[in-house]
Amino acid sequence: MKTSIATVSLSGDLEEKLSAIAAAGFDGVEIFENDFLTFDGGPRDVGRMVSDLGLACVAFQPFRDFEGLPEPERARAFARAERKFDVMEELGTKLLLVCSNVSPVSLGGIDRAAADLRELGERAAKRGLTIGYEALAWGRHVSDHRDAWEIVRRADHPNVGLILDTYHTIARGVPVESIRSIPGDRIALVQVADAPKLDMDLLQLSRHFRCMPGQGDYPLVDFMQALDATGYDGMLSLEIFNDQFRAGSPRQTAADGKRGLVFLMDQVARSKTNPRGRKPAMPARPAPLGVEFIEFAVDEDTAAQLRGFLGGLGFHKAGTHRSKAVELWRQGAVNLVINSDKEGFAHSSYIVHGPSVCAIGLRVSDVEGAMARARELLVPSFTQAVGSGELEIPAIRGVGGSLIHFVEPTGPLADIWSVDFTLSDDTGGAGDIGLKRVDHIAQSMSYEEMLTWTLTYTALLDFEKEAQVDITDPGGLVRSQALHAPGGAVRVVLNSSQSAKTQSGRFLSEFFGAGTQHVAFESADIFATVRAMKANGLEPLPIPDNYYDDIDVRFGLDPALVAELRDHDVLYDRDGDGEYFQTYTRTFADRFFFEIVERRADGGRAYQGFGAANAPVRLAAQARSAPEPTVPRR
Ligand SMILES: O=C(O)c1ccc(O)c(O)c1
């Protein structure tokens, strides 16, 4: 598969865009006219920059409002086209993208449009050039690729081809199956874009909200399967108009684009109907099986405070690292690592962010497969020297430069603890409070990063996206994207906000970047857990009475249950599968906090959400509440 991307998809000047495109490993680039017009150099200079970077110049675009015009506009359109052909000759590109006319003076009529394209094709042929015709979803008379194809077919000229764009086809609801009857050799170029399912004007949606494959909701796998049936063997070219990307890092956006295309073609190769018999370029997505550990970067002082906090939460020290200032704390199946070593990754992370979650360990079905996918998907891996006899646990870079380590149920990575740690079941603390496992991990990031991480998690591992939700924080809106592994074995919630005043926003600005903001543990009996936690001197986050008065009527709950919720500062939610109970600690060092949840099942599977309806109550309570006094009272 050869890949390309239109310059309009990235921020920066033309030079920055082109170098980002080359760095992400694309084969070609579509030059957007605006990027050319604003460039301080001639078309030959642009052509040289493109070829020096090893890129092919796939197309020059867009050429607007051409077909079906009356005179004198028609003659002027041909003159304009000749001028574009001059530029293309110097640029070194063969293909001009002609998008369907939106002008109110255009006349319509399939044969008139076909005659115009045929004449333009004839003129292009004289210069060894080709034109490709694309139906814009908001075209005046042509807004459907089936009509565009009929025009191209009737133009019947070897230098006139069809351009397909996933956005225009899918946004308009044109059946992708209609692509299967188009001959692949008449398709000049295929543009690929994803988009969120939003009920809005198609032009506005296209110009501001397109996104990389896998970041939106469009059925691109179906589109590609239909395309494969045509025999099309040309470039897949990203054309992504997106306000965030125009403002973001061109390198990050370009890498996201490449990652999205690689993941898309991986899905096509793995689908049952795979008309071209494509072979997957990497192993299948490994399943996340559980959270093996959470590692905290601290210094000596905050390590002492964290021990006290975790002790109050019922954790006990269960091991000491053989060569580093690292401790393992445990409860149920939860492993927490307190790293106060003065060297290595955790220490650098502490220097940059302060006390923080610096790494997460995920148990996955295939560590080698995860690392192989990471390479193909441009996710950087991480290694650091380990002591002799110690395990090297494969890792990739996660959110905010933190690490995601991978372990697996069998083989050398099955038991990481007995290798690097001296294990001692010194219960130390006040005793178990009933925490069983990590239920979910919530990470805060900038708005721009949210799409990057949604795509990275889902492309790399078997995570499924849930619907995005907006949550009100006293400081602004927070957008939340949940991901879950099969059976809820691992759940990750990504939060971001454009406001610097929300909890998510403050997390980023005060602590230098994105990261894990809270970890939720599962209890089998949340009320008993809260009582045990209180007995240890750790008070849950106080929840206002108004909340309980409201849920009483909202869910029609038993008054005894409402009283119990109120007494324990436990929040409540219910979905079609069951009930959810949740409570929070205050924040530790103003940086991260913990949640305790209980998921109950009505019948089959348990409640699946995260209590989104309760999040505003929690956020407001946190905004009011002082951080946890660092060492809990005993
Ligand atoms: O938004 C536009 O005008 C526009 C231009 C060229 C394209 O290829 C396209 O898909 C949209």
Ligand SMILES: [Mg+2]
């Ligand atoms: Mg297009």
